[in-house]
Amino acid sequence: MAKTDRFGYKISMSMLLQKCTEAGLKITDQRKVILKVLEESEDHPSVETLCERARQVDSSISIATVYRTLGLLNELGLVLKHDFKDSSARFEVDHGHHYHLVDTETGQVVEFQSEELVALINKIAADLGYQMVDHTFEMFGHKLKK
Ligand SMILES: [Zn+2]
Known part of the structure; x- marks a missing residue:
């Protein structure tokens, strides 16, 4: 299934x-x-x-x-x-390309996707004269306090 x-x-x-x-x-x-x-x-x-x-x-x-x-x-x-x-x-x-944001207080791993991020990274590579073949990107943070 x-x-x-x-x-x-x-x-x-x-x-x-x-x-x-x-x-x-x-x-x-x-x-x-x-x-x-x-x-x-x-x-x-x-x-x-x-x-x-x-x-x-x-x-x-x-x-x-x-x-x-x-x-x-x-x-x-x-x-x-x-x-x-x-x-x-x-x-x-492996369940497809996605990124991780790690909560530094709870250790929880939040998954996300961002086409804007991919476009930006591709642009950076191109600006440096490179064709990107792979990349990793991880974020670490804690929830905003209200
Ligand atoms: Zn994941």
Whole structure:
């Protein structure tokens, strides 16, 4: 069953599993649980948080298995790894291009898109004589006090 995320990007477990199979990655039950739990997470969990959630489904899953699985999925480009300047790396299933704003008080990660930002970055690259092929952009801030 394909679902569309809030940015209109279609992701589904079957699509993810198919890509894993195409890449020659063996889909064990544990890997399937880890991928499913990550796909259902909207908060960009750390390895530790993801492991806790996965262990609620299958208590035999170890932190080493989660590390290894995320590494393999990251190599395939199915899972993205982020460094939000807190202690541990954070992960998400690739669900289309978007940006992150990290709340410095709560640690909450807010996702957003901005065509104006993309246009501006493209212009900066062009002004420097470059064709942009990739970019990253992250924001950190806290809510305005009223
Ligand atoms: Zn995200």
